[in-house]
Amino acid sequence: xxxxxxxxxxxxxxxTHINNVxxxxxxxxxxxxxxxxxxxxTEPWTYSCEKNKCIRKLHSDLSSEVRVTFLSCAMTCGxxxxxxxxxxxxxxKKTIQNIHLSNIQYKIETPFPNVADLMHKxxxxxxxxxxxxxxxxxxxxxxxxxxxxxVTVNILMKILxxxxxxxxxxxxxxxxxxxxxxxxxxxxxxxxxTFFGARHALETLQQLIWYDDAIHSLRILNSVNINDCPKFNxxxxxxxxxxxxxxxxxxxRIITGMAHVKLNRFxxxxxxxxxxxxxxxxxxELSKYGxxxxxxxxxxxxxxxxxEFAEVRGIQVITEIDAPAHAGNGWQxxxxxxxxxxxxxxxxxxxxxxxxxxxxGQLNPKNNNTYMVLEKLYSEIVNLTKTTDIFHLGxxxxxxxxxxxxxxxxxxxxxxxxxxxxxxxxxVTANNDESIKYAxxxxxxxxxxxxxxxxxxxxxxxLAKNPExxxxxxxxxxxxxxxxxxxxxxxxxxxWRSTSGEGVCPPxxxxxxxxxxxxxxxxxxxxxxxxxxxxxEACMWTETVDEYSVDIKIWPRASALAERLWSDIKxxxxxxETVQRFSIFHTRFLDLGLKSDVIxxxxxxxxxxxxxx
Numbered sequence: 211x212x213x214x215x216x217x218x219x220x221x222x223x224x225x226t227h228i229n230n231v232x233x234x235x236x237x238x239x240x241x242x243x244x245x246x247x248x249x250x251x252t253e254p255w256t257y258s259c260e261k262n263k264c265i266r267k268l269h270s271d272l273s274s275e276v277r278v279t280f281l282s283c284a285m286t287c288g289x290x291x292x293x294x295x296x297x298x299x300x301x302x303k304k305t306i307q308n309i310h311l312s313n314i315q316y317k318i319e320t321p322f323p324n325v326a327d328l329m330h331k332x333x334x335x336x337x338x339x340x341x342x343x344x345x346x347x348x349x350x351x352x353x354x355x356x357x358x359x360x361v362t363v364n365i366l367m368k369i370l371x372x373x374x375x376x377x378x379x380x381x382x383x384x385x386x387x388x389x390x391x392x393x394x395x396x397x398x399x400x401x402x403x404t405f406f407g408a409r410h411a412l413e414t415l416q417q418l419i420w421y422d423d424a425i426h427s428l429r430i431l432n433s434v435n436i437n438d439c440p441k442f443n444x445x446x447x448x449x450x451x452x453x454x455x456x457x458x459x460x461x462x463r464i465i466t467g468m469a470h471v472k473l474n475r476f477x478x479x480x481x482x483x484x485x486x487x488x489x490x491x492x493x494x495e496l497s498k499y500g501x502x503x504x505x506x507x508x509x510x511x512x513x514x515x516x517x518e519f520a521e522v523r524g525i526q527v528i529t530e531i532d533a534p535a536h537a538g539n540g541w542q543x544x545x546x547x548x549x550x551x552x553x554x555x556x557x558x559x560x561x562x563x564x565x566x567x568x569x570x571g572q573l574n575p576k577n578n579n580t581y582m583v584l585e586k587l588y589s590e591i592v593n594l595t596k597t598t599d600i601f602h603l604g605x606x607x608x609x610x611x612x613x614x615x616x617x618x619x620x621x622x623x624x625x626x627x628x629x630x631x632x633x634x635x636x637x638v639t640a641n642n643d644e645s646i647k648y649a650x651x652x653x654x655x656x657x658x659x660x661x662x663x664x665x666x667x668x669x670x671x672x673l674a675k676n677p678e679x680x681x682x683x684x685x686x687x688x689x690x691x692x693x694x695x696x697x698x699x700x701x702x703x704x705x706w707r708s709t710s711g712e713g714v715c716p717p718x719x720x721x722x723x724x725x726x727x728x729x730x731x732x733x734x735x736x737x738x739x740x741x742x743x744x745x746x747e748a749c750m751w752t753e754t755v756d757e758y759s760v761d762i763k764i765w766p767r768a769s770a771l772a773e774r775l776w777s778d779i780k781x782x783x784x785x786x787e788t789v790q791r792f793s794i795f796h797t798r799f800l801d802l803g804l805k806s807d808v809i810x811x812x813x814x815x816x817x818x819x820x821x822x823x
Contacts, residue, residue, distance in 0.1 A: 211319070211320075211321050212318070212319070212320050212321060212322065212323050212326045213317065213318070213319050214316075214317055214318040214319075214326060214330075215317070216315050216316070216317050216364075217315060217316055217317070217333075218312065218313075218314065218315045218316075219311055219312070219314045219315070219316070219333075219337050253269075253277065253279075253423070253424070254268055254269060255267070255268065255269060255277075255280075255816065256268075256269035256275075256277045256278050256279075257278045257279065257280050257282075257283035257284075258278065258283070259283055259286065259287035259288070262287060262288035262289070263287065263288070263818070263819040264280060264283040264284050264287050264818065264819070265819065266280070266816055266817055276424060276425060277424040278424065279422050279423060279424050280815075280816060281420050281422070281794070281797075282306070282420070282422050282424070282429060284790070284794055284818075285304070285306070285418075285420065285429075285431060286304035286305075286306060286431075287304070290787045290790055290791060291791070292417070292790075292791050292794050292795075293414055293417050293418070293436075293791070294417070294471065294769065294772075294773060294791055294792065294794075294795035295471060295472060295772050295773035295776035295777050296773060296776075296777040296779065296788075296791070297414065297436045297437070297438040297777075298437060298438045298439050298777070299436065299437040299438070300434070300435070300436045300437075300438075301434075301435045301436075302431055302433060302434040302435070302436075303431075303432075303433035304431065305391075305431065305432055305433055306429050306430070306431060306432065307361060307391060307396055307429070307430055307431075307432040308361070308422075308425070308427040308428070308429055309361055309363050309396065309419075309427070309428050309429070309430055310427070310428065311337075311340065311341070311344075311428060313360070313361060313362050313363055314363040314365065315362065315363065315364050315365065316333055316364075316365040316366070316367065317364070317365070317366050317367070318330065318333075318367050318369075319366065319367065319368045319369075319370070320367075320368070320369040320370060321370065321373075322369070322372075322373035324373060324375055325369050325373055325374075325375060325404075325405050328375050328405050328521070328522055329367060329369065329405060329408060329409075331522045332405075332408070332409045332412055332522055332523075333367075333412070335412075335522065335523070336412045336415070336416060339416050339802055340416065340419060340428070342801070342802055342803050343416075343419075343420065343421055343798070343801045343802065344421045344428065346800075346801035346802075346803070347421040347423050347801065348423050349421055349423075349426070350426065360394060361394050361395070361396055362394060362395050362396070363395075363396045363398065363430075364395060364396070364397050364398065365398040365400065365415075366397070366398070366399050366400070367400045367402075367408050367411075368399070368400065368401045368402070369402055369403070369404060369405055369407075369408050370401075370403070371403040371404070372403055372404045374404060374405070375405055375521065376521070376526070376596050376597075377406060377474060377521075377524060377525065377526040378526070378599045378600075379443050379444065379599055379600060379647070379648060379744065380443075380599075381404055381406050381443070382402075382403045382404050382406070382407060383404070383406045383407050383410055383439065383440050383443075383472075383474070383524075384402065384403065384407050384437075384438060384439035384440075385400060385401065385402040385407035385408060385410055385411040385414075385436075385437075385438055386399075386400070386401040386402070386411075386436070386437050386438075387399070387400055387411045387414055387415060387434065387435075387436040387438070388401075388434065388435050388436075389418070389430070389431065389432060389433060389434035389435075390432075390433060391432040391433065396430070396432055398415065400412070400415070405524070406474075406524045409469075409522075409523070409524045410438070410472055410524065411436075411438075413469065413470060413472060414436060414438065417795070417798065418430055418431050418434060420798075440472070440775070440776045441775065441776060441777060441778040442743070442744065442745030442746065442775045442776075442778070443474075443744060443745055444474075444475055444690055444744040444745030444746070444747070444775075445472065445473045445474050445475060445745050445746070445747075445771075445772060445775040445776065446473065446474075446475035446476070446477050446528075446690070446745065446746065446747030446748070447464070447468055447473055447475070447476060447477065447747065447748050447750070447764070447768055447771075448477035448478075448479055448692070448747055448748065448749040448750060449461065449464060449476070449477070449478060449479065449750050449752070449760075450479040450482065450749075450750065450751045450752045451478065451479065451480055451487060451508075451752070452479065452480070452481050452482030452483075452484050452485050452486075452487070452752075453482065453484050453485075453751065453752040453753050454752040454755060454756040454757070455485070455487055455502055455506035455757075456752075456756070456757045456760070457757055458508075458512050458515060458516060460757035460760070461478075461516055462516065462519050463761070463804070464476075464760070464761075464764065465516070465519060465520050465523060465525055466523070466804065467761075467764070467765060467768065467799070467804050468523070468525055468768070468772075469523035469524060469525060470799065470802060470804075471768065471769045471772035471773075472524075472772055472776055473525070473768065473771070473772050473775075474524055474525050474526060475525065475526050475528055475745075475747065476520055476525050476526070476527050476528065477528045477530065477602065477747060478527060478528065478529045478530065479530045479532070479602075479751075480508065480529050480530065480531070481500070481530075481531060481532065481537075481540070482532060482536045482537075483535075483536050483537060483538030483539060483565065483569055483570065483571040484538075484539065484569065485500055485501055485502050485506070485539060485540070486499070486500025486501060486539060486540025486541075487500070487501045487502070487506055487507045487508050488507070488508050488513075488531075488587075489507050489508065489509045489510070490586070490587055490590060491510065491590065492583075492586040492587070492590065493543075493583055493586065493587070495540075495543035495547070496540040496541065496543070496587075497540065498543075499539060499540050499541070499542050499543055500539040500540020500541070501540075510590070510594060513527075513529075513594045513595070514594055517594065517595050517596065526595075526597055526600075527595045527597060528595070528597055528600055528601070528602055528650075529591045529594075529595055529597075529601075529602070530602035530603075530604055531584070531587050531588070531591065531602075531603075531604065532602075532603075532604030532605075532606070533573050533584060533603065533604050533605070533629075533633060534572055534573035534575060534604075534605075534608060534626070534629050534633075535565070535571075535572050535573075535604070535606060535607045535608045535609065536571070536604060536606070536607065537553050537571050537572060537573045538553060538555075538556045538557065538565075538569050538570055538571020538572075539556065539557075539569060539571065541553035541556065541571060541573070542556060544577075544579065549577075549579040549582075549583070550574070550577045550579055551574050551577060552573065552574055552577060552579060552580050552583060553571050553572060553573050553574060553580075554571075554572050554573075554574050554612060554613070554615075554616055555570045555571060555572050555609075555612040555615075556569070556570065556571045557569045557570060557571070558570045558612070563611055564609050564611055564612045565607075565609050565612070566607055566609075567707075567753070570609075570612065572608065572609060572612045572613065573629070574616075575613070575617075575625050575626075575628065575629040576616075576617065581632055581633065581636050582636075584633055584636055585636035585637075585639055585640050586640075588601070588636060588637045588640035588641070589640035589641075592640055592641050598641055598644065598646070599646065599647050599648060600646065600647070600648040600649075600650060600668075601637055601641075601646050601648075601649055601650065602650045602651075602670075603630065603633055603634065603637065603649055603650065603651050604651065604652065605626075605630055605651030605652055605654070606651065606652030606653070606654060607652075607654075608622075608626050608654075610622040613625065623657075623658050623661075624661070626658065627658070627661035627662065630651065630662055630667075631662065634646070634649050634666055634667070637649060645666070646666070647666075648668045648688065648744070649666055649667055649668065650667075650668040650669070650670050650690065651667060651668075651669060651670065652669075652670050652672060653669045653670065653671045653672060653673060653674050653682070655674075655678070656674070656678050656681045656682065656685075659682075659687075660685060664685055664686040664687045664688075665686075667687065668687065668688040668689070668690060668744065669682055669687045669688070669689050669690070670689075670690040670692055670747070671689050671690065671691055671692060671693065672692045672693060672694050672698070672749070673693075673694060675693075676732060676733065679729070679733065680733055683733065683735065683739050683742055686742070687742065688742050688743075688744050689742055689743055689744065690744050690745060690746065690747055691729055691730075691743065691745070691746040691747070692746065692747045692748070692749050693727070693729060694715050695715075695719075696719055696723060696724060696727035696729075697719070697724060697727065697746060697747065697748045697749065697771065698715055698719070698748075698749050698751070699719070699748050699749065699750045699763055699764055699767060699768075700715070700749070700750060700751040700752070700753065700754065700755060700763070701715035701716060701717070701718065701719060702715075702716050702717045702718025702719060703718070703754055703763070704754070705754075706753050706754050719767065720767075721766050721767045721769070721770040721792070721809060722770070722784055724748070724767045724770040724771050724774070725770040725771075725773065725774055725784060725788075726781075726783075726784065727774065728774070728778070728780070730743050731780070745775050746771065746774070746775050748764075748767065748768055748771050750763065750764055761804070761805035761806065762805060762806060762807040763807070765799065765804065765805065765806035765807065766792070766796050766799065766806045766807060766809055767807075769792070769795065769796070769799065769806075770792070773788075786822045789818075789822050790818050790822065792809065793809060793810070793814070793815055793818060796809055797815060
């Protein structure tokens with residue numbers, strides 16, 4: 211049994227050893243943080259809890275009563291559990307303990323050294339987040355407030371059953387968080403079967419701690435009992451890095467936000483017909499011919515860095531090499547290397563006849579070398595991401611007019627099916643001859659997809675609706691829901707094409723549209739059929755998005771998606787309590803140094819009782 215010595219947050223030798231993890235996170239956010247630090251000038255407003263609502267009032271400097279901040283009021287007023295996403299079960303007394311960072315200690319109990327190592331790193335990130343929240347609220351780290359009581363905070367983390375540190379579709383993410391005050395000791399117990407549950411518990415605990423700038427002290431709710439599990443195992447966010455290149459730092463920033471809302475799958479649409487930024491060690495010509503520039507590429511070390519960054523945050527990286535369509539620039543090198551034409555219709559005009567958007571390109575299904583190249587790419591990706599149970603093969607939007615030029619009289623639907631099955635077989639070979647349980651493709655019409663064996667292929671549904679969606683279920687396919695009319699985050703910002711009317715997929719999907727979407731409720735599924743819904747994913751295609759504009763187009767909508775997939779509260783409309791929790795978490799999200807679009811006027815953040823009807 212590995213049991214760490216009791217470590218305090220400030221002077222732990224282990225935290226010093228992994229201080230680069232914290233610095234990396236802090237630097238990542240520091241370069242992207244606005245001036246949210248609170249002024250030292252006395253604030254004019256105080257809050258009182260009246261009829262389970264926090265009411266804003268003017269506070270006189272001459273008043274003998276201590277000013278009450280909005281968050282201290284909100285955390286103790288009424289029955290609302292101000293945690294996002296909402297836990298499965300939570301009981302708490304609205305009583306507060308003032309604490310100091312230097313009085314917090316932790317211990318890890320697990321029989322698995324690899325789990326302990328990762329858990330130490332997760333604790334380091336937890337410390338960094340608390341410091342960031344303090345900084346955002348004007349904390350003075352050099353002094354100790356008279357309001358900070360001499361209370362020792364003991365955090366015990368028990369992970370006793372599984373030694374996995376790589377997330378899979380079978381990973382248990384449940385946890386139990388228990389907080390109890392005993393005289394001058396505040397005891398916090400975190401119990402989980404896996405690292406992932408314990409990491410989620412730290413995210414929840416972080417939301418139970420806040421900095422009160424009226425009394426200059428950290429505060430925590432001191433009587434809490436939470437049992438929590440996600441509804442869906444797959445809670446994803448897709449980023450397209452082909453149409454615009456995103457730096458490693460910007461990808462890390464997105465992953466950081468995902469961790470705070472317990473999203474757990476980063477679907478990396480890394481290449482497309484526009485560009486091929488992945489530097490393959492087997493076929494470097496792909497990025498040589500396909501990248502926008504020699505600087506706009508992802509090397510093996512870049513991908514390993516992102517995977518390691520995501521791992522400590524409980525996130526699986528799923529990398530997509532789309533095929534056979536969406537494969538143009540980068541694939542031109544075949545003939546000169548003696549491999550024949552690997553891709554057809556590359557940059558062919560008029561593009562609107564041979565592909566959905568320029569430039570065109572579609573892999574050659576009759577060239578065996580095409581599959582050889584794919585197999586090598588698959589092996590590189592599997593080894594880099596350590597993801598062996600799920601892989602995204604693409605498979606969407608094949609343009610038969612392209613292939614028809616070269617394969618006259620052929621059954622083009624069968625040609626597509628044969629391609630996808632061969633691609634799957636090559637993927638299995640690349641995965642050391644181990645089958646991939648969730649080989650995922652984008653949905654096409656059912657009549658085309660039904661040729662693929664349901665035991666091997668998972669369908670990511672972006673377009674199909676009832677009754678076609680039910681036909682996928684009845685045919686035993688596992689599904690990941692990404693419907694364009696709810697969870698496509700690129701929609702609603704107009705179009706980059708002058709000939710496309712109002713836009714490719716209007717209208718804009720507000721956070722409450724994202725939150726309210728529950729397509730599984732419309733299918734009347736049995737409990738067994740419901741298991742075929744693996745979860746959902748928001749998609750951020752980037753025709754009109756780059757790393758400087760992406761944050762406000764993802765957040766706070768991805769936060770809304772996170773609660774839908776974690777809690778899946780069955781409501782016909784969004785209740786008042788949910789809007790309040792969302793607003794409070796949104797402010798917390800900004801305090802953590804991240805960027806987000808606004809959800810309503812700032813007045814409403816301070817006067818929730820007036821703005822919620």
